[in-house]
Amino acid sequence: MPKSLPVKLPERLHLANLPTPLQSLDRVSELYSFPFNGPKIWVKRDDLTESGMSGNKLRKLEFVTAEALRRDCDTLITCGGIQSNHCRTTALVGARLGLKVHLLLRGESDVAVDGNLLLDHLAGAEITIYPRSEYAGNLSRIFTQWREEYLARGRRPFGIPTGASDGLGIWGYLAAARELIEDCNTLGFEPEHIVCATGSGGTQAGLTLGCRLLQVKAGVTGYAVCDDAGYFQDKVREDIRHWKGLTGNDIDLKSLKVHVNAKHIGPGYGEADPAIYQTISEVAKLEGLLLDPVYTGKAFHGLLQDLSNGKYVGCHNLIFVHTGGQFALFPHRQNFPFQRV
Known part of the structure; x- marks a missing residue:
């Protein structure tokens, strides 16, 4: 059995407490x-x-946010459900790294601010909630819209797909x-x-x-x-x-x-x-x-x-x-x- 992966890992940030038990x-x-x-x-x-x-999303974001910083980006845009673990983790990672985070969430705007959504707000993320029908059929367009919006503001956005997957x-x-x-x-x-x-x-x-x-x-x-x-x-x-x-x-x-x-x-x-x-x-x-x-x-x-x-x-x-x-x-x-x- 190889002692290490037969591929070289790219640059990463060390955000997680590893190894986990x-x-x-x-x-x-x-x-x-x-x-x-x-x-x-x-x-x-x-x-x-x-x-x-x-959670698992932090392992992924160690590599994703390293790439965002390598590209000198200052804004992370990502997406998920109202109670997305990935969005909550991205919001907190962004706060830790001094990056703006914009979350594009799927759900109802009148939902209770609880669980992961509460932590999104506490971390200072900007949040836009879309009805399920609009989100499902237009996510790519929504990402493009916000990317262009941030570029117009003079910011440098980095898009992260659902779950950083x-x-x-x-x-x-x-x-x-x-x-x-x-x-x-x-x-x-x-x-x-x-x-x-x-x-x-x-x-x-x-x-x-x-x-x-x-x-x-x-x-x-x-x-x-x-x-x-x-x-x-x-x-x-x-x-x-x-x-x-x-x-x-x-x-x-x-x-x-x-x-x-x-x-x-x-x-x-x-x-x-x-x-x-x-x-x-x-x-x-x-x-x-x-x-x-x-x-x-x-x-x-x-x-x-x-x-x-x-x-x-x-x-x-x-x-x-x-x-x-x-x-x-x-x-x-x-x-x-x-x-x-």
């Missing part, structure tokens, strides 16, 4: 995996990359794949499978490409939180193709295996059914681990269902990459099955 989930494994001859479950705690900037952001989880395999080597095992939530595809793309470059046998599965399996199979390959074009590195995309489980999306993006909230509550009680109803809660619930159905029989060690998102718990507070006195 790799922890075993003994009680969850005992309850959901071992009775079905399943694997020991581990969690890579990328929810601990930082405090307010926590492209050939530049992918570097965050190429580096994370190396870190994760080093964790496993230190603990004396090689994982057979790595799973994560997939919502914009970049984290899954980085892990998939990283495992290929590191020549490890671990399969990578993204549990989709929106769209469908075909969409993410195409999106992962698109991000890797973009990376290939930016770097000149040769990757055989046809032979690349992209595994997506889209059976546990529920009502749609940002929405969850009661079983998801129950899983989030149970995992918090069993392990003191906080999941969220948009990303990690859905993915972990799907994983538990698959374990119970024998999907990972014969696998010895499985790693769940916790991509953060706990601030999204608060706008969903009314959905949790508490006993109220």
Whole structure:
């Protein structure tokens, strides 16, 4: 196994607290995996990359914002849902670096200022909210409009796609794949499978490409939180193709295996059914681990269902990459099955 990635990492900013811990989930494994001859479950705690900037997006933004600064940009423009973890992280990173941040958000303008949206405001980001129909059909035009607006003001804007998921952001989880395999080597095992939530595809793309470059046998599965399996199979390959074009590195995309489980999306993006909230509550009680109803809660619930159905029989060690998102718990507070006195 290579001791390092066989590609040179580009310039990055060191914003995250790395390496993040790799922890075993003994009680969850005992309850959901071992009775079905399943694997020991581990969690890579990328929810601990930082405090307010926590989550997987910070790893990507280390490379993205380094490129923005290299180009002498002074304004970051990005997009996402009202409760976007990526937008919240970008807002806080921009504040830390002294950059203006403009967030283009999808949703309703009268929504409560809570969770990630509250942190966007606290970080001083400029926020423009678009109805879902306008956002979905015109995002490229909206980006262009604001880029031209900032250029006209004499500013130097840098656009970041949804989730910082492209050939530049992918570097965050190429580096994370190396870190994760080093964790496993230190603990004396090689994982057979790595799973994560997939919502914009970049984290899954980085892990998939990283495992290929590191020549490890671990399969990578993204549990989709929106769209469908075909969409993410195409999106992962698109991000890797973009990376290939930016770097000149040769990757055989046809032979690349992209595994997506889209059976546990529920009502749609940002929405969850009661079983998801129950899983989030149970995992918090069993392990003191906080999941969220948009990303990690859905993915972990799907994983538990698959374990119970024998999907990972014969696998010895499985790693769940916790991509953060706990601030999204608060706008969903009314959905949790508490006993109220």
